[in-house]
Amino acid sequence: xxxxxxxLSGFLFxxxxxxxxxxxxxxxxxxxxxxxxxxxSVSKEQRLSEMKAAVVxxxxxxxxxxxxxxxxxxxxxxxxxxxxxCRKMLSCSETFGLRNEYEDGLMNMADxxxxxxxxxxxxxxxxxxxxxxxxxxxxxxxxxxxxxMQNATFEDDRERYxxxxxxxxxxxxxxxxxxxxxxxxxxxxxxxxxxxYAEAIALITNYYNRPFVTDRNRAILDYSLAVxxxxxxxxxxxxxxxxxxxxxxxxxPVRDYRSLLELALLLYREGDVQxxxxxxxxSMEDLQESNTRIRTMExxxxx
Numbered sequence: 001x002x003x004x005x006x007x008l009s010g011f012l013f014x015x016x017x018x019x020x021x022x023x024x025x026x027x028x029x030x031x032x033x034x035x036x037x038x039x040x041s042v043s044k045e046q047r048l049s050e051m052k053a054a055v056v057x058x059x060x061x062x063x064x065x066x067x068x069x070x071x072x073x074x075x076x077x078x079x080x081x082x083x084x085x086c087r088k089m090l091s092c093s094e095t096f097g098l099r100n101e102y103e104d105g106l107m108n109m110a111d112x113x114x115x116x117x118x119x120x121x122x123x124x125x126x127x128x129x130x131x132x133x134x135x136x137x138x139x140x141x142x143x144x145x146x147x148x149m150q151n152a153t154f155e156d157d158r159e160r161y162x163x164x165x166x167x168x169x170x171x172x173x174x175x176x177x178x179x180x181x182x183x184x185x186x187x188x189x190x191x192x193x194x195x196x197y198a199e200a201i202a203l204i205t206n207y208y209n210r211p212f213v214t215d216r217n218r219a220i221l222d223y224s225l226a227v228x229x230x231x232x233x234x235x236x237x238x239x240x241x242x243x244x245x246x247x248x249x250x251x252x253p254v255r256d257y258r259s260l261l262e263l264a265l266l267l268y269r270e271g272d273v274q275x276x277x278x279x280x281x282x283s284m285e286d287l288q289e290s291n292t293r294i295r296t297m298e299x300x301x302x303x
Contacts, residue, residue: 023236026243027275030260033250034282040253048073064092064101071108075115076254079291082112103131107140114144115256117151135175139182141168181207181217188224197232201225219248223259230266239266246279255290257283 033040051073055066067089074082086108093101106125113122122144131137145165152158169190176183184207191200204221207213213221222245230238245259264279 023240023243026240026247030243030247030250031275031278033247034278037250037253037282040251044077044253060096061098061101064089064096064098064105067092068101068104068108075112076256077290078255079112079116083109086112100132103129103133104136107131107133107136110140111143114140114147117147119144119148135172138168138172138175142172142186144168179207181213181220185220185224188221188228192224192228192231195231197228200228201232204228215248216252219245219252219259222248223262226259226262235266239263242266253286255286257286 048070051066051070055063055070058066067085071082071085071089074085086105090102090105090109092098093105106129110122110125113119113125122140126137126140126144142165145161145168149158149161149165152161169186173183173186173190176186184203188200188204191197191203204225208218208221208225222241226238226241226245229235229241242259242263246257246263249257249259260279261283264276264283267273267279268276
């Protein structure tokens with residue numbers, strides 16, 4: 001235990017270097033971003049329009065890849081549009097005999113089904129298909145069992161899905177490059193769930209400031225750092241990273257996100273009800289705009 005505290009203290013110092021901006025200032029910035037979020041949506045829609053225009057004249061693999069890029073842009077923004085471009089990718093890859101792209105399209109569809117709570121449909125795709133990209137396959141299985149575990153009614157089912165989820169995650173980790181973003185995120189999730197918060201923080205902070213890490217990936221890692229610091233007992237640091245991640249989510253923008261809601265729940269428990277309610281309202285509006293028809297139970301503690 002003393003060793004763990006020592007490690008955490010060291011990372012607290014490193015974390016303070018990363019989080020030089022005071023929490024209050026960061027929260028004020030978050031409030032401003034929320035007030036101006038429509039501007040970020042306008043920029044996103046313009047980018048999507050440009051991507052759609054660029055599809056004209058493409059054929060074969062280039063067309064399939066363009067549809068997949070549009071699917072990915074829409075995946076956490078507008079689920080119905082994501083479904084549309086995933087279907088276009090499947091149709092295109094089937095027409096041109098692109099086997100790998102067709103398999104990827106099926107797994108993208110399974111991910112969308114999982115995100116919208118259509119677990120039976122996702123499971124049917126993943127259990128009946130033959131997929132050469134095993135890493136992507138295990139990612140889909142991990143996401144599927146995560147959703148099934150989180151929404152299981154009975155404890156026995158929750159435990160079974162938790163075991164299947166752990167197996168899928170271990171298989172996924174075995175296929176990932178240890179220096180890559182997907183490995184860092186997945187391993188840090190595993191470490192935090194095991195209570196190895198110091199190791200999770202170490203893994204992420206060692207990767208976080210590398211020049212090739214994108215702003216979007218840093219936003220994802222902000223959430224992971226918040227989870228780890230919260231587990232380690234440092235609620236202030238957790239709030240800092242939730243706020244930082246929320247700002248990036250709203251600026252990207254994505255509409256299906258978690259940092260802002262988790263921050264709202266912490267603020268609500270501390271008695272900052274007005275701000276918490278404002279953040280929950282923003283989260284609910286964006287989730288509704290994304291057409292994601294799941295996760296509504298997460299809002300109950302603040303409503």
